[in-house]
Amino acid sequence: MLRFSTAGESHGESLVAMVSGMPAGVAVDQEFVDRELWRRQKGYGRGGRMRIEKDTAHILSGVRHGKTIGSPIAMVLANNDWKNWTEILPVEAGDATKHKAVASPRPGHADLAGSLKYDFPDARYVLERASARESAARVAAGAIAKLLLRALGVEVASHVIRVGKAELGRAATWEEIAALQLKEEVLLNCVDAEAEAAMKAEVDAVLRTGDTVGGVFEVVVHGLPPGVGTHANWDERMDGLLAQAVMSLQAVKAVELGRGVTAAESVGSAVHDAIGYEKEQGVGGREQGVGKAVRFTGFTREQNNAGGIEGGISNGEDVVVRGYLKPISTLRRPLGSVSFETREPVKAAYERSDVCVVPAAGVAAEAMVALTVARLVVEKFGGDSLREMQRNFNGYCEQIRAY
Ligand SMILES: Cc1cc2nc3c(=O)[nH]c(=O)nc-3n(C[C@H](O)[C@H](O)[C@H](O)COP(=O)(O)O)c2cc1C
Numbered sequence: 001m002l003r004f005s006t007a008g009e010s011h012g013e014s015l016v017a018m019v020s021g022m023p024a025g026v027a028v029d030q031e032f033v034d035r036e037l038w039r040r041q042k043g044y045g046r047g048g049r050m051r052i053e054k055d056t057a058h059i060l061s062g063v064r065h066g067k068t069i070g071s072p073i074a075m076v077l078a079n080n081d082w083k084n085w086t087e088i089l090p091v092e093a094g095d096a097t098k099h100k101a102v103a104s105p106r107p108g109h110a111d112l113a114g115s116l117k118y119d120f121p122d123a124r125y126v127l128e129r130a131s132a133r134e135s136a137a138r139v140a141a142g143a144i145a146k147l148l149l150r151a152l153g154v155e156v157a158s159h160v161i162r163v164g165k166a167e168l169g170r171a172a173t174w175e176e177i178a179a180l181q182l183k184e185e186v187l188l189n190c191v192d193a194e195a196e197a198a199m200k201a202e203v204d205a206v207l208r209t210g211d212t213v214g215g216v217f218e219v220v221v222h223g224l225p226p227g228v229g230t231h232a233n234w235d236e237r238m239d240g241l242l243a244q245a246v247m248s249l250q251a252v253k254a255v256e257l258g259r260g261v262t263a264a265e266s267v268g269s270a271v272h273d274a275i276g277y278e279k280e281q282g283v284g285g286r287e288q289g290v291g292k293a294v295r296f297t298g299f300t301r302e303q304n305n306a307g308g309i310e311g312g313i314s315n316g317e318d319v320v321v322r323g324y325l326k327p328i329s330t331l332r333r334p335l336g337s338v339s340f341e342t343r344e345p346v347k348a349a350y351e352r353s354d355v356c357v358v359p360a361a362g363v364a365a366e367a368m369v370a371l372t373v374a375r376l377v378v379e380k381f382g383g384d385s386l387r388e389m390q391r392n393f394n395g396y397c398e399q400i401r402a403y
Pocket residue numbers: 047108109110130131132133135249250251252328329330331352353354355357360361364
C-alpha cells in the first residue's frame with residue numbers, strides 16, 4: 001500500500017516526509033521534486049516567510065542511483081527560519097517573553113481549540129504544527145507520487161479559478177492548465193491574463209486594508225484509465241478519498257468533484273454526461289504525455305460534469321477536483337480575541353502572514369490528489385517493480401480497449 005506521512009514544526013529545524021509502498025525502478029528526478037517545492041512557494045500575496053525559505057528535498061533513503069528501490073523514501077526539508085528561532089523556541093513553557101508566546105488566540109486558527117485540548121499555556125505550541133508550512137513536506141511526497149503516475153502516462157496539474165470575487169469565467173483546457181505548470185513566473189496561476197489581473201486586484205485591495213482573501217483552485221488528473229477506485233466499499237471510493245485528501249489541507253473548507261456544487265441546483269438531464277461511441281478514434285492506442293489526448297476506449301462523453309468519477313470509480317475522463325479556501329485567518333488588522341493570561345479583550349496576535357495562498361494551496365492539493373490516485377493505482381495494478389506495474393497497466397488498457 002502506498003502511504004505517506006509528514007513530521008516537523010513550522011519553525012523547528014526541518015520538515016520530514018516519508019513515502020512507503022512505491023514500486024522499485026521509478027526514476028526520481030531531484031530537479032522535478034525541487035521545482036514542485038518552488039511552485040508551492042510562489043504566488044502573489046505570500047508573506048515575508050517565503051523570502052526566507054528556499055525549499056529543497058534532501059532524499060535520505062529509498063532511492064539508489066536515481067531510482068526507487070522499493071524501500072521507504074525519507075526526505076528532509078530544512079526550515080531556513082529555524083536559525084532565527086534556535087535561541088527562542090526551546091525555553092521553558094510559560095516564559096512568554098522568551099519563546100514567542102502567542103498570548104491571544106487568533107480566530108480561524110487552531111490556537112484556542114488546540115491550547116484547550118493539549119493543555120498548553122499559549123498557542124505557540126499549537127500553531128507550530130497546525131501551520132501550513134507542513135504542506136511543503138506533502139508536496140515533496142506528492143512529487144514522488146507524480147513521478148510514478150507520469151511513468152504510466154498520468155499527469156496532475158492545477159490552476160486557480162477564483163480569488164475573492166474575481167473568477168475565471170470559462171472552462172480551461174487541459175493544454176492550458178498543463179502549460180501553466182511550466183511557467184517561470186507565477187502570479188495567480190490562472191490560464192487567462194485578464195482574469196488573473198482581476199485576481200491580482202483582489203489581493204491588492206486586501207493588502208491595502210489589512211485584510212485577506214480566499215478562493216478556489218482546480219486540480220485535474222489527465223490520462224487516468226477508467227476503473228481506478230471502486231464502488232464496492234465506502235472507504236475505497238475514489239471520490240471520498242480525494243475529498244478527504246484535499247479537505248485535509250490547511251484553509252480548505254469545501255471540496256467539489258466535477259460540477260458538484262452547481263449540479264445541486266440543476267436538473268438531471270443537464271448534469272449527467274451522455275455516453276457515445278466512436279470506434280475509429282477511440283480504439284487503437286493511447287498517446288502518453290502532457291497535453292496529448294488520452295482515449296482508452298471508444299466510449300465518449302459530450303461533457304465532463306461528473307469530473308471523471310462515477311460511483312467512486314474513474315471513468316476515463318479527466319478527474320476534476322476543486323478546493324475552496326477560506327480567506328487567510330491572520331489579519332494585519334486583527335479581530336478581537338482574549339488574553340490567555342488576563343482574560344481581558346485584546347486584539348488577536350499578529351507578526352506576519354500571507355494574504356492570499358490560492359496558487360500555493362493548488363500545488364499542495366496536486367500533491368494530495370497525486371498521492372491518492374497513486375495509492376489507488378498501486379492497489380489496482382500492483383507490482384513490486386515499475387516494469388511489473390507497467391505490464392499490468394498496459395494489459396488492463398488492452399483489455400478495456402477490446403471490451
Ligand atoms: C500554503 C498555505 C499557506 C498558508 N499561510 C497562512 C498564513 O500565512 N497565515 C494564516 O493565517 N494562515 C495561513 N494558511 C492557513 C492556515 O494554516 C489555516 O487556516 C489554519 O492552520 C487553520 O486550519 P483550517 O483553516 O484548516 O481550519 C495557509 C494555508 C496554506 C495552504
